[in-house]
Amino acid sequence: MDWMVMPQVGSCQLVPLLSSGLTGPIEINKPVGSGPLARNQADDVRVIQQALNQVTLKRVAGGPVPPLAVDGICGPKTKAAISRFQQVQLKIFDGVIEPNKKTIIKLNEIIDPVSDADLRIRLQLALPLVRLAIGAALRDLQAVISNGPATTGPAAVASDRLNRHFRLNTLSALDQSTTRIDLFGTFTRFNTVISNPEVFNINVNDEFDLNKSDPQIALTTLQGFFEEGVVDPKTKRRRDRIHLGLGFFAPRVSAEFGSFIILHELAHFIGRANGQDIDDFGKGWFDDFFVRGLPAAERLSNADSYAGFAHECRVNSSAKPPFVTTAPGNARR
Ligand SMILES: [Zn+2]
Numbered sequence: 001m002d003w004m005v006m007p008q009v010g011s012c013q014l015v016p017l018l019s020s021g022l023t024g025p026i027e028i029n030k031p032v033g034s035g036p037l038a039r040n041q042a043d044d045v046r047v048i049q050q051a052l053n054q055v056t057l058k059r060v061a062g063g064p065v066p067p068l069a070v071d072g073i074c075g076p077k078t079k080a081a082i083s084r085f086q087q088v089q090l091k092i093f094d095g096v097i098e099p100n101k102k103t104i105i106k107l108n109e110i111i112d113p114v115s116d117a118d119l120r121i122r123l124q125l126a127l128p129l130v131r132l133a134i135g136a137a138l139r140d141l142q143a144v145i146s147n148g149p150a151t152t153g154p155a156a157v158a159s160d161r162l163n164r165h166f167r168l169n170t171l172s173a174l175d176q177s178t179t180r181i182d183l184f185g186t187f188t189r190f191n192t193v194i195s196n197p198e199v200f201n202i203n204v205n206d207e208f209d210l211n212k213s214d215p216q217i218a219l220t221t222l223q224g225f226f227e228e229g230v231v232d233p234k235t236k237r238r239r240d241r242i243h244l245g246l247g248f249f250a251p252r253v254s255a256e257f258g259s260f261i262i263l264h265e266l267a268h269f270i271g272r273a274n275g276q277d278i279d280d281f282g283k284g285w286f287d288d289f290f291v292r293g294l295p296a297a298e299r300l301s302n303a304d305s306y307a308g309f310a311h312e313c314r315v316n317s318s319a320k321p322p323f324v325t326t327a328p329g330n331a332r333r
Contacts, residue, residue, distance in 0.1 A: 045078065126262055140154070
């Protein structure tokens with residue numbers, strides 16, 4: 001069983017002020033603090049200075065007293081505050097805060113813990129968009145299956161989308177036709193899991209769980225859903241869940257981005273109607289660097305190709321969404 005991981009994609013945005021405590025986990029782009037790893041970019045330093053001050057404001061041990069000036073400069077006081085926080089909270093002494101590592105996870109646990117209520121709120125925002133995307137993908141596929149690849153109208157629009165995301169036009173006419181039916185079957189499986197979970201006696205919210213100490217966005221198993229109830233002998237955990245990490249709750253993960261992430265993970269979770277796994281051959285939009293060269297056979301087993309196609313069907317635009325970035329896949333060819 002392979003674990004599939006959606007990495008932290010996209011460049012990080014400057015995190016807004018933490019005064020409300022409702023802004024989501026903090027993120028930095030490069031290490032902050034002392035030593036050779038530290039880059040101390042001003043935006044990152046400001047995020048850390050604000051976060052350390054929040055520790056003090058929340059009366060948790062290890063925060064700077066008095067609070068730091070939030071100036072984006074990693075001077076002696078900020079460096080000392082980082083070391084003190086690490087010593088008190090983590091018993092580590094390297095003096096540097098790296099993206100997605102122990103110290104920033106600890107800071108997030110203190111200043112803005114993610115709860116099961118946050119999970120429900122994020123899912124309530126993203127799942128309606130996921131359902132709409134799956135419905136739109138099925139409508140597009142239905143249009144081509146009923147009419148064949150027409151030159152005008154909805155079937156033509158749908159064919160163009162299938163050609164860009166899955167390169168169906170590189171297959172023989174017979175293979176195009178069987179593949180369209182397979183895709184329809186695959187998106188029907190998506191739809192069943194998301195829209196009629198009672199058929200399988202499951203609760204959609206229960207299919208997602210939250211790992212509060214995992215800095216990744218999300219992960220799941222290949223064909224997780226259709227191996228429902230399998231227990232991993234090592235971890236003793238059921239393997240049919242989509243795990244959402246702390247990254248899913250970052251401020252930059254909008255409902256739109258969340259819906260794309262869930263479509264991507266659902267592809268791994270559900271697999272193709274023909275029984276093949278959906279893996280990661282290349283991440284990104286259909287014409288992005290790591291996707292551009294993939295042949296039809298790989299795109300038809302590529303999670304971002306499914307997420308991209310369904311997203312485009314929903315928003316009715318081929319423009320690449322700002323949160324999609326390209327990265328190499330990790331599938332075994
Ligand atoms: Zn993936």
